[in-house]
Amino acid sequence: MTPLRLTVGYVPGVTPAKWARTWAERHPEVPLRLHAVAAAVAADALRTGTIDVALLRPPADTPGLAVITLYQETTVVVVPTDHLLSAADEVTVADLDEQPILTPLDDVVGWVPCPGVQVDHRPETTKDATELVAAGLGALIVPQSLARLYHRRDLTYRPIADAPTCPVALAVPAGRQPELVEEFIGIVRGRKPGSSRGQAQSAPKRTAREKTLAKQAARAASGKVARRPGRAGRGGR
Incomplete structure (x- = not known):
């Protein structure tokens, strides 16, 4: 099995x-x-x-x-550390207008139309494109996590303020x-242990008074009369 x-x-x-x-x-x-x-x-x-x-x-x-x-995810542009765009904390789409942009074959941003000037050569992977950015052949637009994953000491990235998210x-x-x-x-999705969709919620815990009343009701239903300890009924004298 x-x-x-x-x-x-x-x-x-x-x-x-x-x-x-x-x-x-x-x-x-x-x-x-x-x-x-x-x-x-x-x-x-x-x-x-x-x-x-x-x-x-x-x-x-x-x-x-x-x-x-x-x-x-935030969309970012990856550039060399000495690139003009690295001087700002974040950039805009307008800042990319004249920039050569590399778009790998495994591009996950899917930004149409993509800003900037498209480089004719399309590298096979995002990792390959990162190598070309380091060689000065263009900038790369990716989700922030991919910029971190393929980080190099000679590259940096900046958020694109008005770009669609990924x-x-x-x-x-x-x-x-x-x-x-x-x-x-x-x-x-953050569901707690033991919970499931459609599962009935457990009954709320009863207070001590509610438990006492429930016991008294059970005794009464079975024909037993509850007496206070230490006090005999009138019939016992």
Whole structure:
């Protein structure tokens, strides 16, 4: 019999460690496997069953998937440390008008039309594009987490104040989900241990007086008369 386990795919820049720790605390009997996947193939890996859950930047087309947006990332521009744009704390789209912009084939920003002047050469990956930025061939627009992931000492990045943000989402195959997948979704969304959607709320705790009254009512229902200790009834004299 194949042992139970859950495989969670995640794209570069997404950090699932805190959710994996919570899973290990709540379900030590069910291993959770973290599987790094390229952004371009994450949705397909989910559709083919290579992974059970995906933490990704949602593609424009998501047939067959149920997608839950988790948070929004700041969009930044990556430039050499001695670049003119590095002098400001943040930049605007207008600041990029005359800048050569590199757009890798695995671009996850999907900004159309992209600002600046597009460089004809499209590097294979965001990491490759970072190397070209360091070589002075152009600037790169990415989510902030990717700028941090591929950080170099000779590069820096600045937020683009008026740029659209980059969403990060949890995706699963559309339709009814297995219990383990539902449990992971609950962890990611902050659900407390033991709680579930549709579960009836537990009854509130009763006060001491309410407990006493309940006991007296139970005795009365069974035909017993409650007497105060130390006092005999009139019939006992």
